[in-house]
Amino acid sequence: MKKKIIISGYGKVAKEILKLLKEYRVLFTKKYNIEFIVVAVIGSKFLLYQEEGIDIDDLSLYGLGSSSLENYAKNKRIKSKTLNDIKGGLLIESTPTDINTGEPGYSYIKWAIKNKMDVVSLSKGALVKYFDEIMEMKIESNSQIKYSGATMAALPSMDVGLYSLSSTKIDRIEGILNGTSNYILTEMYNKEENFDQIIKRSQEEGIAEKNIDYDIKGIDTANKLYILTKSLLTSTMNYKSIKIEGIENISIEKIREEKRKGNKIKLIGIADDEGIEVRPMEISQSNPLYYVDGKEKGIVYYTKDMGKIVVSGGESSPKGAASSAIKDMINIYR
Amino acid sequence: MKKKIIISGYGKVAKEILKLLKEYRVLFTKKYNIEFIVVAVIGSKFLLYQEEGIDIDDLSLYGLGSSSLENYAKNKRIKSKTLNDIKGGLLIESTPTDINTGEPGYSYIKWAIKNKMDVVSLSKGALVKYFDEIMEMKIESNSQIKYSGATMAALPSMDVGLYSLSSTKIDRIEGILNGTSNYILTEMYNKEENFDQIIKRSQEEGIAEKNIDYDIKGIDTANKLYILTKSLLTSTMNYKSIKIEGIENISIEKIREEKRKGNKIKLIGIADDEGIEVRPMEISQSNPLYYVDGKEKGIVYYTKDMGKIVVSGGESSPKGAASSAIKDMINIYR
Incomplete structure (x- = not known):
């Protein structure tokens, strides 16, 4: 089963997610019959979208943030897209949290759920600010949402509970x-x-x-x-x-x-x-x-x-957080 | 969604399972939309079977073991049945383990999987003795099996792993x-x-x-x-x-x-x-x-x-073990 992945935010954790998805690709296919294909990375100033899947190895040669996405796209002759171009898949929300507004995570999560996508959130802001609203929306859309990375990440607090x-x-x-x-x-x-x-x-x-x-x-x-x-x-x-x-x-x-x-x-x-x-x-x-x-x-x-x-326990690191987001993805679809 | 439950073994843990299923009936229906109906309890010498569901309150007035099942059945004018009378559902295997033969758990688990039933095992014997064989059978039958109660019970070792x-x-x-x-x-x-x-x-x-x-x-x-x-x-x-x-x-x-x-x-x-x-x-x-x-x-x-x-942590008691079997049941069907 192929699953399209869209990542909002392109910081350290997002980069680790890409790395781990590549490293475990064969294992996840064999063990869970799931193949994750990253089709979009949403930076603050550039939205990289490739329907056939982004070449993670190539992208990893660039740095972090929107400028890296833009440079990669320029070299591959890919034009910037908008959210409207993306159809379906799972959103991994990893933007930096503004705890007062819940943004930009809140807008991305709302967009995903309204489009009947599933969500794995690493950022806390939107969940703290709009918990009830998000849960109502997801029931209405029949979406799934998990957020281990927004609680204790690699330490399984949500799972155990x-x-x-x-x-x-x-x-x-x-x-x-x-x-x-x-x-x-x-x-x-x-x-x-x-x-x-x-x-x-x-x-x-x-x-x-x-x-x-x-x-x-x-x-x-x-x-x-x-x-x-x-x-x-x-x-x-x-x-x-x-x-x-x-x-x-x-x-x-x-x-x-x-x-x-x-x-x-x-x-x-x-x-x-x-x-x-x-x-x-x-x-x-x-x-x-x-x-x-x-x-x-x-x-x-x-x-x-x-x-x-x-x-x-549980490793407090970009890698630990990334791995916790990936287990949420697996547990949504397995 | 209604789910038929069959329990093999009628000792302390089985009795706690019945008690908890009754106590949490409303909550499980509300939270998970699952209603567990215990249709059979298999004692070593008597098989109690009621297609419409056993009256747990009434049965709890009797003691443990086959003789209690038999007395309950006599008073309710229910005849003893055989495994062949049972069609579908989930087996909770809770018989005392013979670690050398894996019996009687092995026979019950094999019977359930062959009949495309799901299994929650609290007993270790069959899993230790015939692990590979049971896993092959369950894949063939498309059955699910969980066994938190056979590892560390209320301490979530299987779940976390x-x-x-x-x-x-x-x-x-x-x-x-x-x-x-x-x-x-x-x-x-x-x-x-x-x-x-x-x-x-x-x-x-x-x-x-x-x-x-x-x-x-x-x-x-x-x-x-x-x-x-x-x-x-x-x-x-x-x-x-x-x-x-x-x-x-x-x-x-x-x-x-x-x-x-x-x-x-x-x-x-x-x-x-x-x-x-x-x-x-x-x-x-x-x-x-x-x-x-x-x-x-x-x-x-x-x-x-x-x-x-x-x-x-995790309570080492019949109640803790019973609760771990019930969570396995919920996690199979939720």
């Missing part, structure tokens, strides 16, 4: 959902350096990005957990009701004090049918999240009939 | 797959009592069964890991080539010695494309299995593109 716990009720979700803030807290714990020192060093070493407000203020955690909660719990809460507190005011004295008691401070997101809360919490050794250190993430599902299920 | 890692290659599986032996090693570590003392006390307290050879000699671990390996890796190994060493010769001195070094001894199963090995190993604090203690189990997938994925 939707698939492995399909027979029971999830009472509560607790997790460390952001790698950067967990790394900072782990460094404070291990090296007993203060917050500002670690931020400075991490940025110099390229471990943390220049703008880490999104990570340390708990917003990334809240966004991921909101998407999980809307998908897995029966809560009717809205995003604005989430109580969010970041790690920016955690003092080294507080870390030391808890360390003496045998505890760690972690940035935890908790969700149940009452709502969502994100804040630094004291975690004892009996909590499985105590052992989730450094850039690692972890999630605990407390269930009605299956006890607690703990999932941790 | 098959579904969440569908886009990548699993290089290696490492796990603590048996709760009883892990409990014994944890007690030795915490209380520094020797092996025989703990076995004696556990048996007196009803924590361990009278015959625990299957657990402590590593056979249960090997069986579960064999089923996972055949399902998830590309290994062509056979069961006889598994190297198995149990925990029965672990001395308290050895445990103490490793404890001083900061290590624990755990009964670990390791599988890769080369084969399977089960033996007690020294585990350091950098290994996620170090933190899997008591009756808990845990599994680590080392993957090519998604890093390492760790899953632990």
Whole structure:
């Protein structure tokens, strides 16, 4: 079975997706009888479209972003197309998220669903901003949508919740959902350096990005957990009701004090049918999240009939995210 | 959509399945549009069959086993039936496993697949003994088979391997797959009592069964890991080539010695494309299995593109096993 793929956004993750699709082409055909053919890549300024399939090897010789798509097209004498030229297939949405507007992901997802296409979303913005609307649209269009890459990527949080716990009720979700803030807290714990020192060093070493407000203020955690909660719990809460507190005011004295008691401070997101809360919490050794250190993430599902299920690990990298988008594609069609 | 269910074996797990199916009937219909109707329960000496569906509430008033089925049938004036009377549906195989013959599960599974029924197996025997044959039969019959309950039950080992890692290659599986032996090693570590003392006390307290050879000699671990390996890796190994060493010769001195070094001894199963090995190993604090203690189990997938994925927890109980069989049923039909 051949499946046409359209990718919106042409950054690091999109490039990794192309690479992996090529690497596993024979295996996917053999194992799942699915052949993915990338027919379009939508950059911010150029839309590359080849009905017969884009030559991934050739394209990989160019860089990232719209200019690379344009150069490739120029050399192949392909004209720029518009969304209207594309008919059917699956959209992989991988544009950078604007969390305030949900754009440009929202427009691409809406376009795809209206055209009865399936969607795999790596970007969070549209899902956080328009979750209910997108789910209504997809039911109306009979489209499928998966978004492992918008929650915990290579760590299977959506899968375990939707698939492995399909027979029971999830009472509560607790997790460390952001790698950067967990790394900072782990460094404070291990090296007993203060917050500002670690931020400075991490940025110099390229471990943390220049703008880490999104990570340390708990917003990334809240966004991921909101998407999980809307998908897995029966809560009717809205995003604005989430109580969010970041790690920016955690003092080294507080870390030391808890360390003496045998505890760690972690940035935890908790969700149940009452709502969502994100804040630094004291975690004892009996909590499985105590052992989730450094850039690692972890999630605990407390269930009605299956006890607690703990999932941790998963590579936080463009490759890990790309692989999580591809498994969503496979799981839609297998 | 209505789905007929046939259960072979009428022990604790089967009874829990009936209870949960009743409890979640409305939810499953609403959420998945599936209504499961239990039409037959196959005891070792009596086959209860009601085409219109068995009254689960009424049956629950009786005990377990064939005699309860027979008493229920007598009071309802239902005659005993044979397998030939049953047409279509899904078989839940939950008979006690004879690991040497794979029976009686093997006969039931073969009967179901030959009759183009789908299968959810909780028993391991047939899968360990006739894995390749069963998989060939099911392809020929276009049947589906799932067996979460025969591997790690409520802990989603098969799901994560098959579904969440569908886009990548699993290089290696490492796990603590048996709760009883892990409990014994944890007690030795915490209380520094020797092996025989703990076995004696556990048996007196009803924590361990009278015959625990299957657990402590590593056979249960090997069986579960064999089923996972055949399902998830590309290994062509056979069961006889598994190297198995149990925990029965672990001395308290050895445990103490490793404890001083900061290590624990755990009964670990390791599988890769080369084969399977089960033996007690020294585990350091950098290994996620170090933190899997008591009756808990845990599994680590080392993957090519998604890093390492760790899953632990999951209730080891008839209810946990029952819930894992029901999720398999849902995931076959949703």
